Amino acid sequence: MKNAPRISIIMATYNRAHFIVETLQTIKKQSFINWECLIIDDGGSDNTKESIEPLLEKDHRFQFLKRPDSYKKGLPGCRNYGLDLAKGTYVIFYDDDDIVHPHNLKTSLEVIETSQVDFCHYQKMSFEVEKPIVENNPIAIAKFLTKADILKVVTQEIGLASCTVLWKKNCFERTRFNENLLYAEEWECYSRIITENFKGIIINNVLYYNRKHPESNTGQYIRKNPIHRESYSKAILLVVQNLKEKKLLSYSLKRYFITISIDFKEYNLFKAILIILELPTFEKLKWCFFYTTLPIRFRFYRIKKTIKSRYNL
Known part of the structure; x- marks a missing residue:
């Protein structure tokens, strides 16, 4: 033109x-x-x-x-x-x-x-x-x-x-x-x-x-605007679906998505991710165990980090 x-x-x-x-x-x-x-x-x-x-x-x-x-x-x-x-x-x-x-x-x-x-x-x-x-x-x-x-x-x-x-x-x-x-x-x-x-x-x-x-998109998300949080959870599912279709869902990516899903319990994100993944029974059970024990490991990590910081270890 x-x-x-x-x-x-x-x-x-x-x-x-x-x-x-x-x-x-x-x-x-x-x-x-x-x-x-x-x-x-x-x-x-x-x-x-x-x-x-x-x-x-x-x-x-x-x-x-x-x-x-x-x-x-x-x-x-x-x-x-x-x-x-x-x-x-x-x-x-x-x-x-x-x-x-x-x-x-x-x-x-x-x-x-x-x-x-x-x-x-x-x-x-x-x-x-x-x-x-x-x-x-x-x-x-x-x-x-x-x-x-x-x-x-x-x-x-x-x-x-x-x-x-x-x-x-x-x-x-x-x-x-x-x-x-x-x-x-x-x-x-x-x-x-x-x-x-x-x-x-x-x-x-x-x-x-x-x-x-405060009125920027990022600012609203940081303040936990529910509309932005819901949109993020939807975006996660779309990304998971695309990566699955392109055969690019590595172990590391699965671990990443399942780890962040714990912050979106109100949208049942973990369950929705598992539905998309269509995993064999044993692998599905392993990820369920990983998800269930994640809060415990997070708490242990924070305690360990606090102790190291306090005693300069």
């Missing part, structure tokens, strides 16, 4: 007039300039549109759009709408309350094209009130990322956060965000993409700064 942007930035927004202008200004200052920014409003009631109107009028790379009812309310629906509109060869998802490094797009695109991979994962840094110090460091490539690293992706040892990856758009040809999830949707979605054999690269450069505040 003639004059099409190379990168499509997709940003869902909801009542963030007090943050979004600063975020958009950091996008406007990107050293790479051939982009479009699709701002998808999720039905907010504040003055977001009015606050960004000057930017929309002066820079037509920014577009403000309302999420249509054919997409469910929430981040996944907004992002899916953005994906269906995106004209770029590459896509990236930014939040509406953060700060973007001025070389975010330039650096991650350069890494993808030089390394001939499908996506680039960079690092982020959190801040609250005091603005972060933006550093310009040489590109530091850490490692390639493939389906063989699925354990590290699922356990979030490799943290593919929603705003820390530049993707080739074709990674989403057969994949969309699950619109029934209101939390952990990117973890579930990105896990599926990794299992589709797309190859990425990790760099150690910090190219994104996420703002910590």
Whole structure:
């Protein structure tokens, strides 16, 4: 497509007039300039549109759009709408309350094209009130990322956060965000993409700064918002199901899922995981024993750790 942007930035927004202008200004200052920014409003009631109107009028790379009812309310629906509109060869998802490094797009695109991979994962840094110090460091490539690293992706040892990856758009040809999830949707979605054999690269450069505040998705989950907890439990089951279908459920992954299921007893997550796994009777009994004795082992571990700390052992 003639004059099409190379990168499509997709940003869902909801009542963030007090943050979004600063975020958009950091996008406007990107050293790479051939982009479009699709701002998808999720039905907010504040003055977001009015606050960004000057930017929309002066820079037509920014577009403000309302999420249509054919997409469910929430981040996944907004992002899916953005994906269906995106004209770029590459896509990236930014939040509406953060700060973007001025070389975010330039650096991650350069890494993808030089390394001939499908996506680039960079690092982020959190801040609250005091603005972060933006550093310009040489590109530091850490490692390639493939389906063989699925354990590290699922356990979030490799943290593919929603705003820390530049993707080739074709990674989403057969994949969309699950619109029934209101939390952990990117973890579930990105896990599926990794299992589709797309190859990425990790760099150690910090190219994104996420703002910590009580109303963020993460903040609400930390405060044990029941909607977010239920969504996380649903995402876990979807990831388990996908890994089973792809024949990627190792012993370590089974152990991980069963261990975290103990924190979601209200959703009978352990039982639901066993149903998906369809284990032979003996293996099922072994995992039931593992799950039942887990709280005892946790208590023993905490006591042991306390004793070591107290006596400097």
